Amino acid sequence: MPAPSILDYRPRSTLVAPAHPVPRAKYPVIDFHGHPRDLLGSADALAGLGRSLDSLNIRLMVAANNMSGENLKRAVAAVSASPVMRDRVRVLAGIDFRNVGPGWAEKAIVQLEADVAAGAVGVGEISKSFGLTITKADGSRLRIDDPALDPIWNACARLRLPVFIHTADPQEFWQPIDYTNERWLELALFPGRRYPPERFPAFEQLMTERDNLLRRNPRTTFVIAHMGWHANDLGRLGKLMAELPNVHTEVGAVLYDIARQPRVAHDFFVRFQDRILFGKDSFQPEEYPYYWRVFETRDDYFDYYRGYHAFWKLYGINLPDAVLKKVYYSNALRITARLPQTGWPR
Numbered sequence: 001m002p003a004p005s006i007l008d009y010r011p012r013s014t015l016v017a018p019a020h021p022v023p024r025a026k027y028p029v030i031d032f033h034g035h036p037r038d039l040l041g042s043a044d045a046l047a048g049l050g051r052s053l054d055s056l057n058i059r060l061m062v063a064a065n066n067m068s069g070e071n072l073k074r075a076v077a078a079v080s081a082s083p084v085m086r087d088r089v090r091v092l093a094g095i096d097f098r099n100v101g102p103g104w105a106e107k108a109i110v111q112l113e114a115d116v117a118a119g120a121v122g123v124g125e126i127s128k129s130f131g132l133t134i135t136k137a138d139g140s141r142l143r144i145d146d147p148a149l150d151p152i153w154n155a156c157a158r159l160r161l162p163v164f165i166h167t168a169d170p171q172e173f174w175q176p177i178d179y180t181n182e183r184w185l186e187l188a189l190f191p192g193r194r195y196p197p198e199r200f201p202a203f204e205q206l207m208t209e210r211d212n213l214l215r216r217n218p219r220t221t222f223v224i225a226h227m228g229w230h231a232n233d234l235g236r237l238g239k240l241m242a243e244l245p246n247v248h249t250e251v252g253a254v255l256y257d258i259a260r261q262p263r264v265a266h267d268f269f270v271r272f273q274d275r276i277l278f279g280k281d282s283f284q285p286e287e288y289p290y291y292w293r294v295f296e297t298r299d300d301y302f303d304y305y306r307g308y309h310a311f312w313k314l315y316g317i318n319l320p321d322a323v324l325k326k327v328y329y330s331n332a333l334r335i336t337a338r339l340p341q342t343g344w345p346r
Contacts (some may be wrong), residue, residue, distance in 0.1 A: 033279025124164025
């Protein structure tokens with residue numbers, strides 16, 4: 001018979017091993033990387049969101065939709081008007097980085113202060129277009145470490161706002177689409193996710209600019225999204241976090257890398273237990289239990305929820321309860337003073 005394609009080959013595992021699905025998290029969770037789509041737009045949609053969160057033991061979602069101005073006010077008003085959700089959702093403020101030039105910083109700070117007064121609890125998610133495609137008033141690419149942005153980072157420190165920043169994408173998206181590329185299937189299915197070198201800055205250029213930003217603003221608390229796209233190289237991420245105590249990270253959309261190295265990942269989470277936040281990214285309620293199972297069990301060799309991200313299996317990293325509590329909620333509470341602080345487990 002002819003050899004199957006990578007899409008067709010789906011062998012049934014013969015491994016018989018204990019399985020411990022975890023439909024609800026062991027402790028209440030703050031999802032710091034929430035994208036509730038259009039679920040903040042009406043009382044009914046918010047109520048539906050609440051039912052989904054309840055089923056997963058997510059007590060609070062931080063909407064990281066880069067909202068500002070009237071959009072932010074509408075979202076905050078909708079949440080505040082909901083008797084059941086007013087303490088279940090909080091919103092991050094967006095910053096418009098387009099056309100940075102003379103006078104930009106002063107206007108951006110005024111808008112940020114207005115958004116905080118309207119109810120924002122932090123800044124973000126600053127999107128990956130920052131560094132990749134956004135241009136300054138003079139038409140040049142806006143570097144992530146551009147000194148013209150220093151006043152806004154200083155304002156975030158003054159206002160005690162954590163800055164949630166997404167830089168770049170998986171490093172393989174910059175590599176040729178060939179049969180040695182670990183993300184070949186995803187890039188074959190979604191070729192627009194690749195970054196050709198003639199059109200975009202290199203991955204390492206973006207990492208250098210991001211790290212320069214983090215170093216130059218030690219008073220500002222940063223949360224680098226997706227484990228900084230270094231979940232496949234926890235030694236590199238650990239070196240960065242050991243150097244820069246103002247840097248935190250979150251786990252959204254990189255579970256496939258965390259859970260293929262259970263011993264190394266366990267030790268990393270224990271070492272940096274005060275600096276890692278739970279976040280999921282896209283809101284698909286059926287996908288959260290995979291995170292709980294990875295974090296809370298010692299299970300071996302189970303499926304990931306999205307085949308084109310990872311063709312390998314997952315393993316539980318079995319975090320201690322004290323670490324789970326920090327990752328699930330207490331780290332987010334500590335760095336985000338405007339979140340509801342009462343009623344959480346000790």
